[in-house]
Amino acid sequence: MKPPRHWVVIPAAGVGARMKADRPKQYLPLRGRTVIEHTLACFTHHPAISGIVVALSPGDPYWPELHIDSAIPLHVAAGGQERCHSVLNALRLLAQHADANDWVLVHDAARPCLARSDIDQLCAELEHDEVGGILAVPVRDTMKRADGEGRISATEDRTTLWHALTPQMFRLGLLTQALEQALADGFVVTDEASAVEHAGLRPKLVEGRADNIKVTRPEDLALAEFFLGR
Numbered sequence: 001m002k003p004p005r006h007w008v009v010i011p012a013a014g015v016g017a018r019m020k021a022d023r024p025k026q027y028l029p030l031r032g033r034t035v036i037e038h039t040l041a042c043f044t045h046h047p048a049i050s051g052i053v054v055a056l057s058p059g060d061p062y063w064p065e066l067h068i069d070s071a072i073p074l075h076v077a078a079g080g081q082e083r084c085h086s087v088l089n090a091l092r093l094l095a096q097h098a099d100a101n102d103w104v105l106v107h108d109a110a111r112p113c114l115a116r117s118d119i120d121q122l123c124a125e126l127e128h129d130e131v132g133g134i135l136a137v138p139v140r141d142t143m144k145r146a147d148g149e150g151r152i153s154a155t156e157d158r159t160t161l162w163h164a165l166t167p168q169m170f171r172l173g174l175l176t177q178a179l180e181q182a183l184a185d186g187f188v189v190t191d192e193a194s195a196v197e198h199a200g201l202r203p204k205l206v207e208g209r210a211d212n213i214k215v216t217r218p219e220d221l222a223l224a225e226f227f228l229g230r
Helices: 035-041 083-094 116-126 172-184 192-198 218-229
Strands: 006-012 049-056 074-078 103-106 132-138 143-146 152-156 162-171 204-207
Touching (some): 006 083, 049 083, 103 116
Parallel strands (some): 006 049
16 A cells, blocks of 8 residues: 655635735735745645645635745635535545545644645644644743633643644544534634644644744734744
């Protein structure tokens, strides 16, 4: 049996309401390009990646304006109502090109600061894993649980808490089945790992870099510019 290949799925159909901008956050300017162009550049010339699928909103007016230099195939899938629907649509399109045993790295469109070393580490640590896993960083701050009145009800033990990042890497067949089952069950899918957890499996945590930030609020753009400029 041939060794599994690695593919990338980037859900990019969100509107980014918290940015309060005139366009979705993935198309905001960042160091002479858009956010999503920086994100794609993390993968377009990586020797381990066989291809990329980007899930876009129907009639997206910004994507055709981009000029993306890619050494690997770049496919477009229809975005869905929520992130999980966009990912599932992309996985179904990818199934036309990939095997069920191939690995899929799902990455946020608005995480432009992903380091090549984190991609390499994720692929290496999960190469023989039966489940897959995610990039994450241990929680550093004291974590509080709130009650319904905005007051502290408890202080959590942070030694077992991690911030989930992306990419999140799972086999194409396993992730497709997990997402389909979670949606059929009415389970709220917050990330790919949550769907796999819902299927009764335990994804692995792979410690990544803390500068792999997600551009969500206006102040994040300045931070991303700083990280990219180093």
